[in-house]
Amino acid sequence: MTELGRRERKKLQTRQSIADAALELFLARGFDDVGVKEIADRADVSVTTLFKHFPSKESLLFDEDAEMESALVGAVRDRPAGQSIPQALKDHFVRAATGHADHPLFGPFIRLVEDTPTLRAYQRTMWIRHETALAHAIAEDVGAPLDDVRCAGLARFALEARDVIFGRADREKAAEELFGLLEHGWAADQKA
Amino acid sequence: MTELGRRERKKLQTRQSIADAALELFLARGFDDVGVKEIADRADVSVTTLFKHFPSKESLLFDEDAEMESALVGAVRDRPAGQSIPQALKDHFVRAATGHADHPLFGPFIRLVEDTPTLRAYQRTMWIRHETALAHAIAEDVGAPLDDVRCAGLARFALEARDVIFGRADREKAAEELFGLLEHGWAADQKA
DNA sequence: TACAAAAGTGCAATGACTACACTTTTGAAG
C-alpha cells in the first residue's frame, strides 16, 4: 500500500535493532538482570532514543499489537456460518498458539514472560486492552447495545481464558473445557 | 485471642499512621502527585520505616488481604444447602460491595483506584492472588482434582466478574447477568 | 539490671524514566 521513504525505513530499522537487542539480552540473562543502558549500548543508540521508540522497559518485548486486535475482532465477525462466538474464539486462540509454535524462540519467550511477574502483569494489561473492541464486535454481532454487560463479560472471560490456558500443560484440553463452560452459559443466556 | 504487647501495639499504630497519611494525601491530590517522602513526613516516620511496613507505594492503599481470602473461601464452603457455587459467589460480592457502601470514603476511594491505571493494575494483581485458594475450595467442594481446569476457570471468571461489575453503573444488574452466564455454563458442565 | 531482638533512622546508591537544550539527518520546495 504505502511506500516507505528512507526515513521511515531507517526509523523502523532502529526500532528493530533495539527490540532485537532487548530480546537477546532478556532471554540470555532474564528481564531483571539487564538494564536499559546495556540494551541501548548493544543496539548502538542512546538511552534517550530507546525511550523515544518504546514507552517502557517492558514494552520492548511486546511489539505487534494492532494486528492482534483486528484478528480478534475478525475471528468473531468472519466466523463460519452456524458457529457460536465462544467456539470461534476458542479456535482463534488455539490457531494463534500453534501458529507460532515452530519459531525457535517461542518457547523460551513464553517461559521468560511466565517467570517474570512484571512481564506477566504487563502482558495481561496490554491484552485486556482489547476487551472493549472485542465486546463491541460481539454486541454488534448479536444486535445488543454496544455496552451490553453480557457481551463485555463474554469478552473479558474469553480473554482471561487464554491466560489460564497458557498456564496449563495440556492447552488443547484446557481450551476445550473452559470455552465449553462459556459456550453453555452463553447459549443459555441467548435464549432468554 | 492473642493479647498484643505494647510493642506490637505500637507497631500497628505506626503502620496505621502511615496508611492514614497516605489515604488522605492520595484522596486529596491523586496518587501520582504525592511522593513517598511527603507521606512519611506526615506520618512522622522516615522513608525507610515506611518501606519496612509496606512493600510498595501502591500497597499503602490495600491493607486488609488475608481476611478477604478466607471470606471468599468461606462463601463457597459454607453456602446455604442447595445453592450453586456461582450463586454463592455472586451473593458474596454483592454483600461485600454494599457492606462498605456506608463508609464516607468508600466512593472517593473507588474513584481514585478506577482513575489511576497503576492502582487498577495493582488491585487486580492482588485480587487474582486468591485464584488458587478459591479454585481449590471449589474443587474440594465438587470432588474434583485440586488442579481441575474447570474449577480454576470458574474461580478466575468469578474474580474477574467482580472487576467488570465494579466498572458498571448498575452493579446489581451486572452481577445478575454475569453470574447468570457462569451459572448456566457451570451447571451444564457439571452434568457431563 | 543487662542484653539481644525489634523498630526506627539517615545516607548513599541503583535503575527506570523525563525534561531540556542541543546536533545531525533528511525530505521536499524553490
Added chain:
DNA sequence: CTTCAAAAGTGTAGTCATTGCACTTTTGTA
C-alpha cells in the same frame, strides 16, 4: 543544487520509588 524546517538522535542532569548498610533507640525478658 541549495535551503530550511521537521524529524531523529544525543548527553546531561534531574526526579522518584526502592534497597542496602551501618547505626541508634526502644523494649521484652532472663
